[in-house]
Amino acid sequence: MTTNKSIEVVFSPALIQFHDVKNKIVVVIDILRATSSICVAFQTGVKKILPVATPEECKIYKEFDFVIAAERNAMKVENFDLGNSPFEFENPLLAGKSIAFTTTNGTKAIKLAKENGAAKIVIASFLNIDFLCNWLLNQNESVVLLCSGWKDKFNIEDSLFAGAVVLQLEKHFIVDCDSAIAAKSLYSQHETNLEEIIRQSSHAKRFKLLHLQTDDVSFCLQKNTTPLLPILEDEYLVRM
């Protein structure tokens, strides 16, 4: 192996402080559902997305002609245009629009990556996994896969996705990180039936309790339906 690029996995935003992300590419992962929905939004033709910390802050952007989207505890926040289901972001009326977006976990992870000095911040999901991996192969920087988790706890679905990326890239990167080894092992074991283990996860159970569209889970496990890469430019996510 002639590379000197490394790939690491961070299982929770609360652990990012123990990894050095400076001058690296941080890949933000929130499979259920923020980063999946962001990929869908750009596929629909959304112009830009502003990740914001709170619903209160998000609401302000309504005045400036943004579509406002907010989710807390897996539910759409009342009086917002959109929640966090990927199906909502397929609406063709969103083409050309700007969206202000806040979610329980995903938008927080994006902000944290920025504060910790990442060189580039990109958005990943199963929906754009191959596009992401090809792009990462052609960059010069090391890679940190940041799982958004659930309220700073480890979660299954983000970790599985991180494992899928490690599996695709390991021949071209230095893998010297226990989380990356564990994530790859987890994904390898469940690759042929991701939905089964994800349905055991706390997040899927949460969806069920809330009588949310459980179709969201199947939707977010599709591969390569949105061949594009959202990247943070200044404050905005845009399609690269």
Place this chain on the structure above:
Amino acid sequence: MTTNKSIEVVFSPALIQFHDVKNKIVVVIDILRATSSICVAFQTGVKKILPVATPEECKIYKEFDFVIAAERNAMKVENFDLGNSPFEFENPLLAGKSIAFTTTNGTKAIKLAKENGAAKIVIASFLNIDFLCNWLLNQNESVVLLCSGWKDKFNIEDSLFAGAVVLQLEKHFIVDCDSAIAAKSLYSQHETNLEEIIRQSSHAKRFKLLHLQTDDVSFCLQKNTTPLLPILEDEYLVRM
């Protein structure tokens, strides 16, 4: 299932704040090597072990007739009686003695479990896994398996052990925690060849770089060689 006891896994001391450990049994895990060495010490006949935060604090106890043991960054600290290799704790001259002990990760996890209000704090390793599991089955409290990690990062060997415990106990506990599901999956996949994956881990590589006894890894993966359970009573670990 008629139980209402749950079992959770915490992959790093930095994540304990997001789990409720109050009134639960916290099982502290530092396979390489603090909790393995503690099990060995009690098997040797050590009377009690005082976990302390720093080598400076540890050194004070020399005056009070303690044996002093200190490890930092996988190395024995200079001028201490013992480091953190389980072989050192097999010395029969330790029988009846009290030890003051500080390590990079393990003793910190013990202190954190106490600060977070655990009902009982016990010490686990592969060396006492069946004894631990049988005891946990007979308690009334829910269980939190706390991995010491490496400097607050996730590590493979503690997570594998947590998975082994979940696998033994899952029929008798509620498993509603993504970390527990992932740990179990990881252990199931590597159960027949733990040493292989652990030798890939950052900690094993660290040992190799430092030319430490790599026998420590094989030693710490033995099962049920010390059928006993260390428990924290006030400030001291004692044999239950």
